[in-house]
Amino acid sequence: MGKLKVVGIMLLAGVALGGCASSLSGSAYSRSQARQVEEVRMGTVESVRQVQIEGTKTPVGTVAGAAVGGLAGSELGQGRGSTVGAILGAVGGGLAGSAIEEGVTRQPGLEITVKLDNGRMIAVTQAADEPFKPGERVRILTGGGVTRVTH
16 A cells, blocks of 8 residues: 555656646746747737646656556455456556646737737737736737737
């Protein structure tokens, strides 16, 4: 039973760390984005819509869940019962671990539609960590395959 606790803690830590792996925030930068040139364009917010940004779906949650489920399932009997329990537990745990990871890393976001000064319209979806209102002047930063809206 002690092994089950350790694996459970590893599952939770893996899911938590998986959520930190990528950020869709307008104000958070990855290490690789630091000290990189970004193109800056100016525009006016046309509309803002609340959206839900799906969580991460890495193998971490699935593998950790399968490990926990397999260990838990193997406790259900002896011989073949233990093997069948481990297999069923691993499959169920893998599915549960994946769902937990996706749910824990899901976050509220904003779809921000901006009319650029050149007349072109764009929409950027990012984490809802900064409020935007129609009519506001904003900066659009683009570089390294990432676009973000800032004040």
